[in-house]
Amino acid sequence: MLQVNNLNFGYTKTKVLNAIDFKVEAGKNLAIIGESGSGKSTLLKLIYGEYDLDEGQIFWKDQEILGPKYNLVVGYEFMKSVSQEFDLMPVTTVAENIGKFLSNFYPEEKKERTKELIEVVELEAFANTKVKLLSGGQKQRVAIARALAKQPEILLLDEPFSHIDNFQKQGLRRNVFNYLKAKNITCIVATHDRNDVLGFADEIIVLDTANIIAKDSPENLYKNPQLPLIASFFGEFNVLEPYGIVYAHQLHIVAKSDFKATVRSSYFNGSTWLIEVIYQSEVIFIQHTVALERGTIIYFSVQGK
Numbered sequence: 001m002l003q004v005n006n007l008n009f010g011y012t013k014t015k016v017l018n019a020i021d022f023k024v025e026a027g028k029n030l031a032i033i034g035e036s037g038s039g040k041s042t043l044l045k046l047i048y049g050e051y052d053l054d055e056g057q058i059f060w061k062d063q064e065i066l067g068p069k070y071n072l073v074v075g076y077e078f079m080k081s082v083s084q085e086f087d088l089m090p091v092t093t094v095a096e097n098i099g100k101f102l103s104n105f106y107p108e109e110k111k112e113r114t115k116e117l118i119e120v121v122e123l124e125a126f127a128n129t130k131v132k133l134l135s136g137g138q139k140q141r142v143a144i145a146r147a148l149a150k151q152p153e154i155l156l157l158d159e160p161f162s163h164i165d166n167f168q169k170q171g172l173r174r175n176v177f178n179y180l181k182a183k184n185i186t187c188i189v190a191t192h193d194r195n196d197v198l199g200f201a202d203e204i205i206v207l208d209t210a211n212i213i214a215k216d217s218p219e220n221l222y223k224n225p226q227l228p229l230i231a232s233f234f235g236e237f238n239v240l241e242p243y244g245i246v247y248a249h250q251l252h253i254v255a256k257s258d259f260k261a262t263v264r265s266s267y268f269n270g271s272t273w274l275i276e277v278i279y280q281s282e283v284i285f286i287q288h289t290v291a292l293e294r295g296t297i298i299y300f301s302v303q304g305k
């Protein structure tokens, strides 16, 4: 189990993280979400042992994770981190980068393992390509595979799929997270992308102004977002009296109701349209099946609240 107890930290006098407490069971996937600058990357770096804490402790099992004041070399064998900088060897190939830390005593095993990881990140076609010739997204995949090479007990991922295009993101995400589950690797992922979380995280921590403001399963947080900040991570929402936070998909356009509004704009969303309406001088978003003309008078109802 990873245990973070009363962690406090600031790069300067300003506190970036305040009284942070949480636990992650072995093999679980924890997502850290929060606005830009809320301290997600900093928390991952502290868990990795990159900085000394101002206060508090971090443990993996019985081992305390200590910063540079106590460790000549940052990091621990059981933990790997894929940060926003990939730190790869540019003039060697994808396969060589991934296999770099594997023992040469067992060349067959090394070859097999490298092949397996290349498949996880779907880079078969580039196995013998030099890393400097790869795109940003391809490099990000190499970094993930390399972090997995020596089968860490914990993997820290900072915006792991941010450079990967939408054509390939879904499949890659499933491959990587399923691989981690199958190997019982504990994963902590900092992300802005709800698709990295829904369907994969066992628990979510929400960071805001240095504090954890919520900690729950993806389903509970999604269904009962206590704050607009949380709802905004999951999708378009409204604050509508007397219901509170209501997602756009929970509003339905109906023939008649107490909620009368005027259409301002329609935005194509793929499977649906997002209709922007004015209701009692406030902007409200409603998910709908077709676009509506500006100025149309509509009525809407609330469902699932």
Ligand SMILES: Nc1ncnc2c1ncn2[C@@H]1O[C@H](COP(=O)(O)OP(=O)(O)OP(=O)(O)O)[C@@H](O)[C@H]1O
Binding pocket: 011, 012, 016, 034, 035, 036, 037, 038, 039, 040, 041, 042, 043, 190
């Ligand atoms: N090396 C540093 N020195 C001083 N301040 C820093 C340093 N790194 C980050 N900060 C500050 O710490 C705060 C938290 O930054 P951090 O990168 O952890 O946020 P984040 O939630 O990961 O943001 P993003 O989502 O944009 O990556 C910010 O106010 C940032 O300016």
